[in-house]
Amino acid sequence: MAHAHSVKRHKGLxxxxxxxxxxxxxILYLLxxxxxxxxxxxxxxxxxxxxxxxxxDLVSAQTFNELITMHGTTMIFxxxxxxxxxxxxxxxxxxxxxxxxxxxxxxxxxxxxFLFGGILLNLSWVMGGAPDAGWTSYTPLSTNxxxxxxxxxFYTIGLQIAGLGTLIGGINFLATIITMRxxxxxxxxxxxxxxxxFITSAMILFAFPxxxxxxxxxxxxxxxxANFFEVANGGSPVLxxxxxxxxxxxxxxxxxxxxxxxxxxxxxxxxxxxxxGYSSMVFATILIAFLGFMVWAHHMFTTGLGPVANALFSxxxxxxxxxxxxxxxNWLFTMWGGQVRFTAANLxxxxxxxxxxxxxxxxxxxxxAPADYQxxxxxFVVAHFHYxxxxxxxxxxxxxxHYWWPKMFGRVLNETIGKWxxxLxxxxxxxxxFVQHFLGLMGMQRRIFTYLPNQGFDTLNLVSTVGAFLMGVxxxxxxxxxxxTATKPKGVANDPWEDGRTLEWTIAxxxxxxxxxxxxLVRGIDAYWKEKMAGNKEMTPAEPLGPIHMPSPTILPFVMxxxxxxxxxxxxxxxxxxxxxxxSLIFNNWIVVIIGLLITFGSMLLRSLFxxxxxxxxxxxxxxxxxxx
Amino acid sequence: MSxxxxxxxxxxxxxxxxxxxQKHIIVFIFSIILTVIAFATVAAGGVNATFTVILxxxxxxxxxxxxxxxxxxxxxxxxxxxxxxxIFGFFVAGTAVIMALYWVWW
Numbered sequence: 244m245a246h247a248h249s250v251k252r253h254k255g256l257x258x259x260x261x262x263x264x265x266x267x268x269x270i271l272y273l274l275x276x277x278x279x280x281x282x283x284x285x286x287x288x289x290x291x292x293x294x295x296x297x298x299x300d301l302v303s304a305q306t307f308n309e310l311i312t313m314h315g316t317t318m319i320f321x322x323x324x325x326x327x328x329x330x331x332x333x334x335x336x337x338x339x340x341x342x343x344x345x346x347x348x349x350x351x352x353x354x355x356x357f358l359f360g361g362i363l364l365n366l367s368w369v370m371g372g373a374p375d376a377g378w379t380s381y382t383p384l385s386t387n388x389x390x391x392x393x394x395x396x397f398y399t400i401g402l403q404i405a406g407l408g409t410l411i412g413g414i415n416f417l418a419t420i421i422t423m424r425x426x427x428x429x430x431x432x433x434x435x436x437x438x439x440x441f442i443t444s445a446m447i448l449f450a451f452p453x454x455x456x457x458x459x460x461x462x463x464x465x466x467x468x469a470n471f472f473e474v475a476n477g478g479s480p481v482l483x484x485x486x487x488x489x490x491x492x493x494x495x496x497x498x499x500x501x502x503x504x505x506x507x508x509x510x511x512x513x514x515x516x517x518x519x520g521y522s523s524m525v526f527a528t529i530l531i532a533f534l535g536f537m538v539w540a541h542h543m544f545t546t547g548l549g550p551v552a553n554a555l556f557s558x559x560x561x562x563x564x565x566x567x568x569x570x571x572x573n574w575l576f577t578m579w580g581g582q583v584r585f586t587a588a589n590l591x592x593x594x595x596x597x598x599x600x601x602x603x604x605x606x607x608x609x610x611x612a613p614a615d616y617q618x619x620x621x622x623f624v625v626a627h628f629h630y631x632x633x634x635x636x637x638x639x640x641x642x643x644x645h646y647w648w649p650k651m652f653g654r655v656l657n658e659t660i661g662k663w664x665x666x667l668x669x670x671x672x673x674x675x676x677f678v679q680h681f682l683g684l685m686g687m688q689r690r691i692f693t694y695l696p697n698q699g700f701d702t703l704n705l706v707s708t709v710g711a712f713l714m715g716v717x718x719x720x721x722x723x724x725x726x727x728t729a730t731k732p733k734g735v736a737n738d739p740w741e742d743g744r745t746l747e748w749t750i751a752x753x754x755x756x757x758x759x760x761x762x763x764l765v766r767g768i769d770a771y772w773k774e775k776m777a778g779n780k781e782m783t784p785a786e787p788l789g790p791i792h793m794p795s796p797t798i799l800p801f802v803m804x805x806x807x808x809x810x811x812x813x814x815x816x817x818x819x820x821x822x823x824x825x826x827s828l829i830f831n832n833w834i835v836v837i838i839g840l841l842i843t844f845g846s847m848l849l850r851s852l853f854x855x856x857x858x859x860x861x862x863x864x865x866x867x868x869x870x871x872x
Numbered sequence: 873m874s875x876x877x878x879x880x881x882x883x884x885x886x887x888x889x890x891x892x893x894q895k896h897i898i899v900f901i902f903s904i905i906l907t908v909i910a911f912a913t914v915a916a917g918g919v920n921a922t923f924t925v926i927l928x929x930x931x932x933x934x935x936x937x938x939x940x941x942x943x944x945x946x947x948x949x950x951x952x953x954x955x956x957x958x959i960f961g962f963f964v965a966g967t968a969v970i971m972a973l974y975w976v977w978w
Contacts, residue, residue, distance in 0.1 A: 417957075448961075449960065449964045479976050485971060485972065485976060486968075489967075489968050489971075536963075536964050537967070552975070
């Protein structure tokens with residue numbers, strides 16, 4: 244092993260395009276996710292501006308439909324999912340004491356396919372109209388009969404490509420967590436965030452194939468003239484709803500479980516107590532994931548499934564409140580009697596609890612099928628899912644970002660600004676969405692672009708819009724905070740919160756390329772805390788100092804993703820009538836698709852034919868760095 | 873830690889419990905026999921259609937188990953996770969298929 248392979252090191256932009264380091268890919272996910280989160284946020288503000296007063300004409304009905312569709316799609320698939328992956332990439336290998344993920348190449352491929360899928364979807368704004376059939380893209384509204392622009396094609400193909408990245412990422416984390424835990428870290432000693440990331444990845448593995456199939460069917464219907472959802476030719480529009488929600492309901496648990504994980508890390512750290520009821524937390528997480536696959540039809544109570552099916556799905560949905568309740572009480576009992584510090588991260592984590600409970604309670608209300616006939620497609624539903632996704636997930640993400648920022652970037656975010664962010668965002672959030680419960684109960688429908696005056700909607704909508712802008716200010720403050728922090732010098736301690744419990748706090752911030760010079764030996768839950776309590780300054784190594792094998796950087800994942808992107812665009816415009824004969828030649832004869840696929844499969848061939856054995860960091864190099872540190 | 877290094881360890885760990893090729897050859901012959909039975913039943917014709925379908929399904933299920941157990945090594949130690957994940961996968965996919973059959977098409 245002592246024969247060092249020389250490795251080509253890239254600088255600047257090329258370094259980021261070719262990196263296979265999970266820490267850098269985490270930062271890329273964060274940047275891309277942040278960008279799309281910003282776009283989705285601007286769309287949200289435009290929606291709220293349009294609804295600020297009755298009979299407003301800021302945007303047309305068509306633009307409004309595009310805005311709500313893109314707001315939902317962007318936020319779910321391109322905004323919060325990547326930020327979840329950012330945290331998972333930045334933290335999971337460190338928490339389990341590994342030097343990288345199981346498949347560093349795939350990790351990079353997953354990021355680039357996600358990014359190009361997201362770019363394709365958002366290109367729709369400048370290429371003839373965004374998708375306008377809602378984020379659920381229900382048929383028949385999304386079929387050719389009712390949706391004649393390329394909007395829904397951008398949706399199907401963009402999401403297909405982005406979904407590929409998510410699926411790849413999920414599989415990678417499954418393999419990583421199953422095979423690469425440090426010696427001594429049994430499953431029941433894994434940190435809670437690793438547990439939730441594991442379960443989330445499993446859910447991705449089972450849920451994403453459903454949307455993949457659904458999107459393929461819809462693409463075939465729209466571009467190749469198939470009839471899966473065309474009633475006139477024997478298709479069934481309700482089939483789309485089933486397929487979409489078989490994916491879609493697990494998807495919302497895919498979103499919320501990592502937030503549960505973040506909260507389960509932040510609260511014990513800042514309460515200086517171990518997590519209350521660790522094993523019940525694990526059990527509850529698994530149960531939520533399991534039940535999550537058996538509740539999808541509660542989105543479809545009003546499609547006429549019949550009383551038996553409605554009753555069954557009502558009950559299974561209400562059952563989910565039980566494991567979720569276990570979690571809520573565990574967090575409360577963790578804080579009980581602890582020395583709670585109200586840092587910005589902990590404020591977001593504690594703010595999460597009541598907010599998420601409110602979203603959960605309206606969830607149980609919606610689970611009751613007869614009541615759902617009243618709530619269906621009103622602002623009550625909008626309020627509910629924003630309470631769980633924003634009040635739950637986004638609070639969790641902010642908590643996680645504040646908490647792990649020093650580990651990712653070597654600098655602590657400004658606490659004072661952080662607290663302002665929390666209060667502005669939290670107050671703005673409740674102003675925006677609390678009133679929407681009542682708007683819904685009064686009968687205001689979702690997805691309508693305007694409303695008549697004097698129905699009791701006017702004031703509440705104004706309040707809601709004001710709240711949305713407060714949230715916007717909160718997010719901008721966070722952005723300002725990150726920029727301000729970036730100008731400060733690096734160099735925080737390994738354990739900047741001083742009460743770190745898990746392995747990521749035992750190594751430098753940010754960690755060296757290889758994370759752990761020697762893989763640590765894990766002797767219990769909260770491995771680092773256990774050593775601290777035993778009076779040790781650092782972990783006991785589980786292996787002698789030796790050369791470290793590293794994967795080589797490569798541009799291939801980026802090129803593969805470019806190929807898929809080109810093929811996607813070619814597919815979308817394959818039936819378009821072009822006035823330009825050259826365009827018509829290359830698009831209508833599938834030449835663009837073929838070129839794109841050749842690029843992708845060519846890169847795969849290159850990857851297969853030329854073995855890349857990686858390279859080694861030698862012991863001398865490691866020791867030198869040890870002296871410097 | 874790269875995959876390669878792991879692979880090195882695995883090779884060392886796995887080597888002493890490898891049983892040689894005999895079992896694989898037996899399983900291979902057995903799968904060929906199953907395939908021949910399936911093809912022969914259809915080719916012979918004249919057999920009751922329902923019976924043929926049931927027979928084919930049984931042959932297919934046996935094949936799947938042999939493939940998974942021997943060629944995918946699911947019968948070996950240390951394969952609990954793949955087995956659990958496959959069972960859950962069958963569960964999720966089965967739910968979806970049954971749903972589609974009973975709710976959408978009937």
